Amino acid sequence: MSTEDSQLGRVTISPRAIATIAYQATRQSYGVVGLTSKNLMEGITQVIVKDPTHGIEVKYDGQKISIDLYVIIEYGTRIKSVASSVSNTVKFNVEKALGMPVERVNVHVRGLRVSDMD
Amino acid sequence: MDPEEQEKTSPGTLYQMQKYPVDGQVFKSLIEASLTWLRTNQQAVNVLNVFPVPDGDTGTNMVLTMQAAWDEINTSAERNIGKLTRMVAHGALMGARGNSGVILSQLWRGFARALDNFETLDGNLMVEALHQGRNTAYKGVVRPVEGTILTVAKDVDAEAKRAISDTQDPYEILERIVTAADESVIHTPELLPVLKEAGVVDAGGKGFYLILEGMLRYIKGLPLDVSISSVQPLAAMKMENALDSIEPGQDYEVVVDFHPNNVLNVPQFYDDLQQIGTSIQLGEGDGIYRMHIHVPADMENAPINYIKTLGVVHKATIENLHAQMEEIAREHGNLLQLTPVEPGQIATVAVAPGPGIARVFASLGVSAIVEGGQTMNPSTQEILNAFENLPTDQVIILPNNKNIILAAQAAAQLTVKHVTVIPSRSVPQGMAAMMRWVPTGNPQEVAAEMNSVLNDVETGEITIATRSVEIDGVNVKEGQFISMWNGKIVQAANNLKSATLGLLTKAHADHFELITLFYGADVTRMTVDAIADSIRKKFPEQDLEVQDGGQPHYQFIISIE
Secondary structure (H helix, E strand, C coil), X not given: CEEEECCCCEEEECHHHHHHHHHHHHHCCCCEEEEXXXXXXXXXXXXXXXXXCCCEEEEECCCCEEEEEEEEEEXXXXXXXXXXXXXXXXXXXXXXXXXXXXXXXXXXXXXEECXXXX | CCHHHHHHCCCCCHHHHHCXXXXXXXXXXXXXXXXXXXXXXXXXXXXXXXXCCCCCXXXXXXXXXXXXXXXXXXXXXXXXXXXXXXXXXXXXXXXXCHHHHXXXXXXHHHHHHHCCCCCCXXXXXXXXXXXXXXXXXXXXXXXXXXXXHHHHHHHHHHHHHHHCCCCCCHHHHHHHHHHHHHHHHHHHHHHCHHHHHHXXXXXXXHHHHHHHHHHHHHHHCCCCCCCCCCCEEHHHCCHHHHHHHCXXXXXXEEEEEEEECCCCCHHHHHHHHHCCCEEEXXXXXXXXXXXXXXXXXXHCCHHHHHHHCCEEEEEEEEEEHHHHHHHHHHHCCCCCCCCCCCCCCEEEEEEECCHHHHHHHHHHCCCEEEECECCECCCHHHHHHHHHCCCCCEEEEECCCCCCHHHHHHHHHCCCCEEEECXXXXXXXXXXXXXXXXXXXXXXXXXXXXXXXXXXXXEEEEEECCCCEEECCEEECCCCEEEEECCEEEEEECCHHHHHHHHHHHCCHHHCCEEEEEECCCCCHHHXXXXXXHHHHHCCCXXXXXXXXXXXXXXXXXXXX
């Protein structure tokens, strides 16, 4: 729970709310075509997930926000560039919405989607 | 190579090119042209960036991606266009940098797939390849954002489909899609509000347009190494950057705001101004144009007189560039005047956490400065390097931070020079000690004298708490300003002003004579002035000095003596 004292009282932002912002940013990020649950044993990979916390893990230790993304990337893109773009986009959007610094965004590439074989 | 082949791969008119089928080698020349043209206009694309994210220079990223594509085919003699574009796609994929680079590599990937196994490119194949490029690029994103390079690719695809009913000629289709790309780029702000707010067009879209336009310019025999004369939004004009490119003989910077009587002929405008000076920029916004130029000393009025012939001048400013350069150099602390030391004299080395503090130490006579402070302790090696080459063997070190004293003492052990570390625990202590320094004299006596005054000065520091904690009996919440007196936390406050005034009260500043405020890199001069006023009100008997310390993280370092 990220907290900040305003003049009238306490504002708390749940990790789930942060995950929603991260989710929207991820969906717009080029090359990322899906999110998947952290634990592969949980079952089937969903290419588009409705639950915004699925595939996104937000941690707040009282000082720093860190976000883990478990993503599926389009086959044939340069994975390193896509991963660095998505982490930049998520960091930028979350910081813009919250006004709080995001310490880390870790991108875990959990699979590739093949639309076209070359 | 026979003369006919020579002609094939060198730029010619559209008419001349039409005689040749587009094979791998022709396409190779087109790729080179698009890379050259993109690079020429790289900065114009970079200034369009809206998102302040690292790695965000779209122009640079796209150039690097195209460069990787070019490196892949640079030495290739491949005539089969399918094989050649596959190499282009492979190079672009391997070198893709940033979001726009990745999308560009996908466009090439789709384009190459459509041409697989074909020897040459004809109109129909070109239309199909552009379509495949668009499709592949769109597949890479769940929710495509319109008003980006994707939209431009889509509009190019649509125009190619329209063009094929009029012509089978790839060169003519290229001409049509370049026009369509241009229009598409101009419309990007209508689709993406963030662009409209910033008053720019989409950078990635612009880059893609330049790639296509570079090919067309090559075919038409137009130059590729001269930047397009462009009009930028006023907000995007980066005049400070222009200072980096001052050429010898350019003494004045002239900026003119004007309103032209007729529609401004931009290329003509640039041509005319190039006769007068360099670093020309043109911006537009709020109904006015702003022109920026660097000119030699006797020419400072020429741009103003020229613009008067075109319209009404609202405002004109002339600034001496050399004066500006000096000011910038001063701000960056490049003009640090360190005291030269002679053999046998006592040299002093001070650790300074900010450029302003370094300047004060320099003015007090130190011979070397080591950058560092609370959050960036210099290493023993860095301290050693600072004095090892001084032409004397008598050295005094002022660590100015309790965490650096040990490193300084370690440095003293590693040298054959006679080094004394004065255990100054703060910048004010270091400065107090420096006041007692004399370059000549008995080193032991000088050091003892410097040591003796360390506790004559009180040190105050103000910073922001990075976590909530109870320390020294004070309850501190993360984000609050904390005041430290001689290294101990004495209070936490919600604003800088009460943190500062509270600190001075706790330190009994009213019993002292002089308060010196070194303000850090994170505070503005305006905030500092307001706080200085309230200090003067509360402590009318004391003298107050305000200095730009430039230290990071610490809003104020305060010396009370």
